[in-house]
Amino acid sequence: MILSTSPTSVSHKEERMSSRAETHDTRSEGTIAATVSSTRLRGVARAADYHRSEDEQNATEVSARVTYEPKAIVFACNWCSYAGADLAGVSRMQYPTNIRIVRTMCSGRFDPAFVLRAFEKGIDGVLILGCHPGDCHYIEGNLEAEKKVTTTRRLLEALGLDSRRLRLEWVSASEGARFANLIKEFTENLRNLGPTPLKGGK
Numbered sequence: 337m338i339l340s341t342s343p344t345s346v347s348h349k350e351e352r353m354s355s356r357a358e359t360h361d362t363r364s365e366g367t368i369a370a371t372v373s374s375t376r377l378r379g380v381a382r383a384a385d386y387h388r389s390e391d392e393q394n395a396t397e398v399s400a401r402v403t404y405e406p407k408a409i410v411f412a413c414n415w416c417s418y419a420g421a422d423l424a425g426v427s428r429m430q431y432p433t434n435i436r437i438v439r440t441m442c443s444g445r446f447d448p449a450f451v452l453r454a455f456e457k458g459i460d461g462v463l464i465l466g467c468h469p470g471d472c473h474y475i476e477g478n479l480e481a482e483k484k485v486t487t488t489r490r491l492l493e494a495l496g497l498d499s500r501r502l503r504l505e506w507v508s509a510s511e512g513a514r515f516a517n518l519i520k521e522f523t524e525n526l527r528n529l530g531p532t533p534l535k536g537g538k
């Protein structure tokens with residue numbers, strides 16, 4: 337038995353197949369376009385999220401710096417520098433209130449362990465004040481302090497702390513203005529340095 341197919345029916349069949357194929361292709365393109373488009377949107381959203389979180393982080397850091405007030409400890413020798421601080425006080429000289437003064441009998445009493453303990457507790461800077469060279473009541477206590485400060489500054493650098501956070505200066509009993517200016521300058525330097533990396537919300 338011979339099966340014959342008329343040219344007309346073949347042609348219709350081809351057209352239908354071609355039409356289905358076109359419909360299929362169009363749908364596939366639509367699906368691909370939608371997928372690409374949604375992937376791009378997700379990428380854009382992710383990038384926007386990333387930039388937003390980066391901006392938020394920067395804003396938080398800026399706000400922390402603006403509100404940051406450094407805290408410092410001042411070790412002042414009893415015979416010269418503490419008297420200088422007293423003179424600044426009674427003369428009503430203005431200086432930042434970011435410091436707490438610890439009186440020692442001589443700057444030579446300074447111990448590196450004091451500094452390490454202070455930084456561990458969240459202090460931003462330590463200032464040692466003593467009599468001018470030649471004026472120490474214990475002859476060479478201030479020179480001893482100088483040696484110890486040099487060693488301690490190296491130690492701080494090794495620990496990843498800026499050595500400018502530890503400073504040694506000479507202030508006599510008659511230098512109230514010098515004391516006030518040193519406190520202003522030291523506080524400003526600490527403000528520029530920012531909080532210590534050791535500061536853990538203390």
Ligand code: FES
Pocket residue numbers: 413414415416417441442443444465466467471472473474475477478
């Ligand atoms: S007594 Fe002032 S530094 Fe020694």
